[in-house]
Amino acid sequence: xxxxxxxxxxxxxxxxxLDVTNQNVDLESxxxxxxxxxxxxxxxxxxxxxxxxxxxxxxxxxxxxxxKFMNEHILPDNSKIWLAILNTLFGIGxxxxxxxxxxxxxxxxDHLQYIGRAxxxxxxxxxxxxxxxxxxxxxxxxxxxxxxxxxxxxR
Numbered sequence: 001x002x003x004x005x006x007x008x009x010x011x012x013x014x015x016x017x018l019d020v021t022n023q024n025v026d027l028e029s030x031x032x033x034x035x036x037x038x039x040x041x042x043x044x045x046x047x048x049x050x051x052x053x054x055x056x057x058x059x060x061x062x063x064x065x066x067x068k069f070m071n072e073h074i075l076p077d078n079s080k081i082w083l084a085i086l087n088t089l090f091g092i093g094x095x096x097x098x099x100x101x102x103x104x105x106x107x108x109x110d111h112l113q114y115i116g117r118a119x120x121x122x123x124x125x126x127x128x129x130x131x132x133x134x135x136x137x138x139x140x141x142x143x144x145x146x147x148x149x150x151x152x153x154x155r
Contacts, residue, residue, distance in 0.1 A: 029117070029120075030083070030120040030121050041097075042090045042097070045092075045093040045096045045100075046093040047059055050092055050096070050149075054145060057085070057089070057138055062085075080121045080122075081136060082135065083121050084118040084122045087114045088114070088115065088139070088143055089142060091111040091112075091114035091115040091146050095111050095149045095150065096149075111146075111150070122143070
């Protein structure tokens with residue numbers, strides 16, 4: 001019985017050869033963004049695919065904040081968590097551009113850059129240690145969706 005338990009504990013669903021948890025992005029570069037046309041397209045991919053089945057983000061409010069940020073450079077409250085969510089959505093969008101073979105897709109590893117930025121912002125915002133609010137729940141939910149999309153379900 002002990003041998004069976006040990007083998008079950010060491011088993012993972014996927015091989016986890018893609019290390020999404022150690023992208024070593026410093027906080028300064030975490031604020032970098034793709035060009036607006038790419039950012040718009042990545043968000044459109046997220047909202048037209050994943051969001052249809054898992055509506056974790058209130059799309060009208062998020063897009064209003066996004067447009068204000070991109071056009072007027074005004075960040076919403078809880079800006080680090082909001083930017084982390086934005087980068088996670090970019091990462092999910094980047095994955096789906098490759099799944100759908102979109103003509104405008106970037107490098108196959110672009111999603112790692114976006115999730116690295118999100119990770120740096122998540123950690124700097126103290127996401128896991130703050131009093132929970134809706135934005136934190138959304139951040140963790142979309143991070144979970146990203147991990148599922150990259151076959152990292154045991155993380």
